[in-house]
Amino acid sequence: MTETLAADPTTVTAPKGRKPRRGRRRLRLWVPSGILAGMLAAAYLAPLPYDPAEPLPDTLAAPDGEHWMGTDKFGIDVFSRLVASAGVDIPLALAGMLISLVVGVLLGLAALHRGPWGERVVRALDVFQAFPLLVLAIALVALMGNNIENVVVAIAIINVPRFVRLVRSEGLTIRESRYVEAAHAIGATGPRVMFRHVLPNMTGIILAQASLAVAHSIVVIASLSFLGIGINAADASWGAMIQTGAQNMTTGQWWVSVFPGLAIFLTVLCFNAISDELQDSFGRARQR
Amino acid sequence: MSLLELTNVSKEFSVGGTTTVYALDDVSLTVNAGETLAVIGESGSGKSTLGRLALRLIEPTRGSVHFQGTDMLALPAAGLRQLRAKAQIIFQEPFESLNPRMRVADIVGEPLAIHQPKTPAADRRSRVARVIDQVGLAPEMARRFPGELSGGQQQRVGIARAIVTEPSLIVLDEPTSSLDLSVRAQILQLLADLQTELGMGYLFISHDIHTVRYVSDRIAVMYRGRVVETGPSERVFADPQHPYTRALLAAALPVDPDQELPPARLVGDPVSPTEKVSGCVLYGRCPVGEDRCVQNEVRLTPFDADRAVACIKPGAPGS
Numbered sequence: 001m002t003e004t005l006a007a008d009p010t011t012v013t014a015p016k017g018r019k020p021r022r023g024r025r026r027l028r029l030w031v032p033s034g035i036l037a038g039m040l041a042a043a044y045l046a047p048l049p050y051d052p053a054e055p056l057p058d059t060l061a062a063p064d065g066e067h068w069m070g071t072d073k074f075g076i077d078v079f080s081r082l083v084a085s086a087g088v089d090i091p092l093a094l095a096g097m098l099i100s101l102v103v104g105v106l107l108g109l110a111a112l113h114r115g116p117w118g119e120r121v122v123r124a125l126d127v128f129q130a131f132p133l134l135v136l137a138i139a140l141v142a143l144m145g146n147n148i149e150n151v152v153v154a155i156a157i158i159n160v161p162r163f164v165r166l167v168r169s170e171g172l173t174i175r176e177s178r179y180v181e182a183a184h185a186i187g188a189t190g191p192r193v194m195f196r197h198v199l200p201n202m203t204g205i206i207l208a209q210a211s212l213a214v215a216h217s218i219v220v221i222a223s224l225s226f227l228g229i230g231i232n233a234a235d236a237s238w239g240a241m242i243q244t245g246a247q248n249m250t251t252g253q254w255w256v257s258v259f260p261g262l263a264i265f266l267t268v269l270c271f272n273a274i275s276d277e278l279q280d281s282f283g284r285a286r287q288r
Numbered sequence: 289m290s291l292l293e294l295t296n297v298s299k300e301f302s303v304g305g306t307t308t309v310y311a312l313d314d315v316s317l318t319v320n321a322g323e324t325l326a327v328i329g330e331s332g333s334g335k336s337t338l339g340r341l342a343l344r345l346i347e348p349t350r351g352s353v354h355f356q357g358t359d360m361l362a363l364p365a366a367g368l369r370q371l372r373a374k375a376q377i378i379f380q381e382p383f384e385s386l387n388p389r390m391r392v393a394d395i396v397g398e399p400l401a402i403h404q405p406k407t408p409a410a411d412r413r414s415r416v417a418r419v420i421d422q423v424g425l426a427p428e429m430a431r432r433f434p435g436e437l438s439g440g441q442q443q444r445v446g447i448a449r450a451i452v453t454e455p456s457l458i459v460l461d462e463p464t465s466s467l468d469l470s471v472r473a474q475i476l477q478l479l480a481d482l483q484t485e486l487g488m489g490y491l492f493i494s495h496d497i498h499t500v501r502y503v504s505d506r507i508a509v510m511y512r513g514r515v516v517e518t519g520p521s522e523r524v525f526a527d528p529q530h531p532y533t534r535a536l537l538a539a540a541l542p543v544d545p546d547q548e549l550p551p552a553r554l555v556g557d558p559v560s561p562t563e564k565v566s567g568c569v570l571y572g573r574c575p576v577g578e579d580r581c582v583q584n585e586v587r588l589t590p591f592d593a594d595r596a597v598a599c600i601k602p603g604a605p606g607s
Binding site: 177179181183185186188189196197201 | 343345368369370371372373376377379381384385386387388389390398399402403446449453
């Protein structure tokens with residue numbers, strides 16, 4: 001038994017010196033957060049070099065000192081529009097995530113109730129999730145009409161299952177823990193046990209999931225915009241920008257699509273990194 | 289009126305829908321105010337189940353539980369919650385029993401927040417501070433999280449949480465078995481001091497004979513879900529009547545490492561808890577067992593004024 005334990009690297013405690021220091025762990029959380037905050041701040045506060053919606057006569061100009069990321073076929077400055085889009089895409093994804101977080105956590109806690117309903121909720125989610133979520137989002141927006149509110153609602157709906165699932169599965173574990181038994185033993189009521197003992201012990205993993213949900217939502221919003229059924233085409237959006245530049249890719253004007261693509265990539269990367277770090281630090285806290 | 293009275297309590301767990309585990313079989317016990325009843329037995333003897341049943345943290349399959357004359361099993365949920373201020377539990381795993389996201393002061397203060405919501409917060413805080421001091425924790429510990437405390441300190445927090453509402457009964461589920469030996473004595477001393485000070489009755493669950501000898505007034509020896517012997521601990525230790533008790537006491541290691549150990553008295557392994565036993569639960573392992581041990585039910589019967597033994601020939605010389 002001891003031999004197998006020693007051979008398995010995951011069960012061996014890492015030597016002290018190799019543990020990431022607190023400072024470095026902070027960095028892993030604050031660098032991506034800082035990048036995202038910088039993107040939002042730039043979108044709202046920074047003076048843009050050009051109007052992000054105003055066509056210039058200089059169409060499809062290559063990136064240079066004048067237009068850092070060139071211009072598109074309408075003559076709109078790509079850099080300005082890219083920055084402005086951050087102020088649309090990221091808040092939309094955040095809003096959609098927040099709604100799904102609240103709804104999902106409440107549903108997840110409700111699904112913890114003993115009896116047949118918890119199991120039924122999970123079965124229903126299975127059916128729901130078997131459906132391709134992007135297709136579902138497209139269908140929802142197409143049904144409800146494409147305006148910003150409906151995009152947010154669609155984002156919220158497709159993200160609810162992941163929170164319900166997470167909260168239920170975590171809750172099932174935590175509910176069996178000794179401290180929950182202790183809470184019952186001191187006479188705590190059901191709601192008190194839920195909100196003081198069960199829920200606080202899964203905040204870390206919920207936040208990690210939330211960050212992942214935002215990353216996913218960014219991609220969905222971009223997809224909807226790319227298909228032209230998301231946000232109103234006049235509003236700045238990375239997906240719409242990629243779409244605008246798509247025809248020019250074949251003729252060599254790569255910058256119109258590639259830069260918004262990179263912006264999506266960077267944003268998703270940041271949210272994923274935050275999620276990873278949250279999950280890691282949560283795991284460490286749990287082991288302690 | 290005794291503080292806690294369990295009468296003919298049985299608990300059967302269903303495992304996987306097909307197998308039944310007979311955790312407790314017709315157990316009757318009483319704990320009187322201010323005394324310590326120690327329940328001793330090996331793992332799987334049902335002693336932890338017994339502790340949880342005594343507080344109705346789990347429901348018995350049969351039998352009744354009375355606390356200060358109140359039928360606990362008849363209480364509605366709200367009444368039961370109220371009663372929990374008076375009957376508390378301290379767990380074996382100090383860290384696992386404390387919410388890792390709550391500070392010590394909040395953990396200790398929670399029973400007050402539940403049971404005395406109308407008491408001003410400042411009064412509750414000062415009560416928490418007093419109890420934290422009473423269990424021997426430094427005042428600055430109040431702001432710590434459980435993960436920042438040592439095992440002994442964590443168990444002190446568990447004790448503080450249990451006594452903050454001034455209960456009259458505490459179930460101690462192996463409160464020291466996960467602690468270092470040096471810390472163990474301190475915690476036992478603290479529990480003894482608190483009992484003298486507050487007059488609480490203890491239902492002390494343990495598998496450790498030395499601990500039990502140190503703390504108990506009376507003792508109940510459990511084996512395979514049944515109580516096989518009860519009585520004042522001095523007398524049970526001095527003159528055990530049940531073959532299992534004898535084997536248990538003989539198996540305790542002596543302090544002197546050079547002292548020769550007596551030969552093992554029991555043969556074989558305990559019968560599986562999923563089997564329904566008729567007759568004596570020790571039959572087959574018992575050195576003095578005979579046919580009539582399985583032919584008839586062997587129940588706890590009075591041995592003398594304050595002792596009872598579940599054996600048809602208690603104190604048999606061969607054992």
